[in-house]
Amino acid sequence: MDALLSFPSLFLASIQSGDYVGFTFFIGSMAMMAATVFFFFQTTQVEGKWRDSMLIAGLITFIAAVHYFYMRDFWAETGTSPTEFRYIDWILTVPLMCVEFYLILRAVGAKQGLLWKMIGYSLLMLIAGYLGETVFRSQSILWGVISTVGYVGILYEAWFGSAKKLAVNSNDPRLLGAIKALEWFVLAGWAIYPIGYMTIPGGFLDGVLPAETLDLFYNIGDAINKIGFGLVIYTLAVSKSDIVDYATNK
Numbered sequence: 001m002d003a004l005l006s007f008p009s010l011f012l013a014s015i016q017s018g019d020y021v022g023f024t025f026f027i028g029s030m031a032m033m034a035a036t037v038f039f040f041f042q043t044t045q046v047e048g049k050w051r052d053s054m055l056i057a058g059l060i061t062f063i064a065a066v067h068y069f070y071m072r073d074f075w076a077e078t079g080t081s082p083t084e085f086r087y088i089d090w091i092l093t094v095p096l097m098c099v100e101f102y103l104i105l106r107a108v109g110a111k112q113g114l115l116w117k118m119i120g121y122s123l124l125m126l127i128a129g130y131l132g133e134t135v136f137r138s139q140s141i142l143w144g145v146i147s148t149v150g151y152v153g154i155l156y157e158a159w160f161g162s163a164k165k166l167a168v169n170s171n172d173p174r175l176l177g178a179i180k181a182l183e184w185f186v187l188a189g190w191a192i193y194p195i196g197y198m199t200i201p202g203g204f205l206d207g208v209l210p211a212e213t214l215d216l217f218y219n220i221g222d223a224i225n226k227i228g229f230g231l232v233i234y235t236l237a238v239s240k241s242d243i244v245d246y247a248t249n250k
């Protein structure tokens with residue numbers, strides 16, 4: 001019994017005061033769950049051609065919510081980074097974010113090649129990042145650089161590649177606006193992650209920021225990017241419905 005009592009977290013996940021990282025794990029799990037309810041509900045409200053995109057937005061936050069429940073408890077019990085849960089979450093959700101680019105551009109001629117290229121880049125980015133955080137931690141800078149090659153590939157596709165060209169050629173200001181918003185999420189929002197990664201011992205920010213800020217950066221990045229992506233899709237889907245309403249005068 002004594003042994004059990006000395007592990008109160010077996011019964012009750014706890015956050016110590018001052019554990020700001022644990023706090024963001026908790027907020028993150030709730031935010032992902034709330035966003036999921038919202039996005040799933042909207043799939044029944046938006047115009048038909050946007051339903052798949054809304055559903056994927058909800059699946060992204062749903063997969064994240066489930067992982068946040070695990071990560072939150074892992075952090076509460078061990079005080080260490082839940083690296084495996086983190087990367088399993090990302091390896092599912094980041095490709096789904098690439099699917100969002102493809103889906104909203106499908107009607108204006110996006111090819112599956114665009115989708116596979118982006119998924120390929122994101123796998124390179126995530127597998128290299130995982131290796132740098134685990135197996136080859138002492139060479140985290142090298143693996144971070146390899147990972148960044150994948151990241152730059154995604155950036156290129158979004159800002160200058162066929163995704164951008166299709167959006168520009170669509171002559172649809174709302175679609176172009178959505179792609180521009182997603183481009184900025186990928187450039188500014190996704191850049192939060194490598195900053196966290198650099199706090200790994202031996203990394204560029206080792207000594208500048210405490211090591212536990214890695215999860216702080218990742219948690220903030222996830223909330224901004226996963227919920228933000230969904231809100232861009234939602235905004236697009238709702239504004240599109242408006243056009244139809246005006247056209248039919250309903």
Ligand SMILES: *C/C=C(C)/C=C/C=C(C)/C=C/C1=C(C)CCCC1(C)C
Pocket residue numbers: 090093094125126128129130143144145147148151190191193194197222225226
């Ligand atoms: C929902 C999760 C998302 C959008 C995760 C994105 C993750 C990244 C953009 C990670 C990038 C990394 C680098 C560019 C270099 C260092 C290693 C990573 C994996 C942290």
